[in-house]
Amino acid sequence: LASPYRDYISILIDIQNIRTLIRAKHGGWNPQQVMPCLIDGGLDLPSWRLIQMNEMMSLPDLVRQLSGTRYDSVLSPLLRSYPSTESMLSIDLALDRYLLETISRLSMEYYHTGGPLLWYLVAKEFELRNIRIILTGLSEGLSSDQIGKMLITGPEET
Numbered sequence: 550l551a552s553p554y555r556d557y558i559s560i561l562i563d564i565q566n567i568r569t570l571i572r573a574k575h576g577g578w579n580p581q582q583v584m585p586c587l588i589d590g591g592l593d594l595p596s597w598r599l600i601q602m603n604e605m606m607s608l609p610d611l612v613r614q615l616s617g618t619r620y621d622s623v624l625s626p627l628l629r630s631y632p633s634t635e636s637m638l639s640i641d642l643a644l645d646r647y648l649l650e651t652i653s654r655l656s657m658e659y660y661h662t663g664g665p666l667l668w669y670l671v672a673k674e675f676e677l678r679n680i681r682i683i684l685t686g687l688s689e690g691l692s693s694d695q696i697g698k699m700l701i702t703g704p705e706e707t
Contacts, residue, residue: 553659553667559592560651564644566591566599567620571640574608575632593618608632623647638699645701649675675701 566587573583580603587603589596598614605611609628615621623643630636649671656668679700686696 551663553655553662553664556592556655557652557667557671559590561648562588563591563594563620564648566594567615567624568641568644570599570602570611571608572637573603574605574611575637580604593620620644620647642699642701645675649701 569583569586573580573586583603584600587596587599589599591599594602602611602614605614608631612621612624612628615624624640627636627639627643630639652668652671656664658664659667679702682699683696686699
């Protein structure tokens with residue numbers, strides 16, 4: 550039963566570390582300030598690679614360090630629009646969509662163990678997040694198109 554959860558947590562750790570590093574580079578943080586915020590135990594990004602990525606001087610350089618990992622194809626296409634006003638949101642949404650696609654795949658790989666339960670729990674979390682996005686967007690007067698761009702949906706729903 551532990552396999553799908555171990556895989557999911559490892560990928561979640563990678564994604565969280567990538568988010569932390571991207572926000573730090575975008576915000577101009579000192580690399581020494583970032584190190585305590587990183588979590589060891591990711592699937593594709595061991596601690597030595599996180600240290601190497603943290604030493605990069607810019608966000609594009611950092612994303613280029615993801616070459617050869619599963620996150621390269623998710624983030625590299627977004628570099629063309631960086632540093633536009635929408636680029637940080639696009640990066641966050643791309644990582645969230647990748648996480649949802651990954652949990653969907655894991656639920657099928659581990660169908661007879663904990664995969665479907667894990668998928669259900671993660672899907673419910675995204676559902677609640679989408680409801681908050683819709684309600685906040687409506688209260689802020691955003692159009693349905695603007696709100697729709699911020700929703701995280703499964704591959705069959707896009």
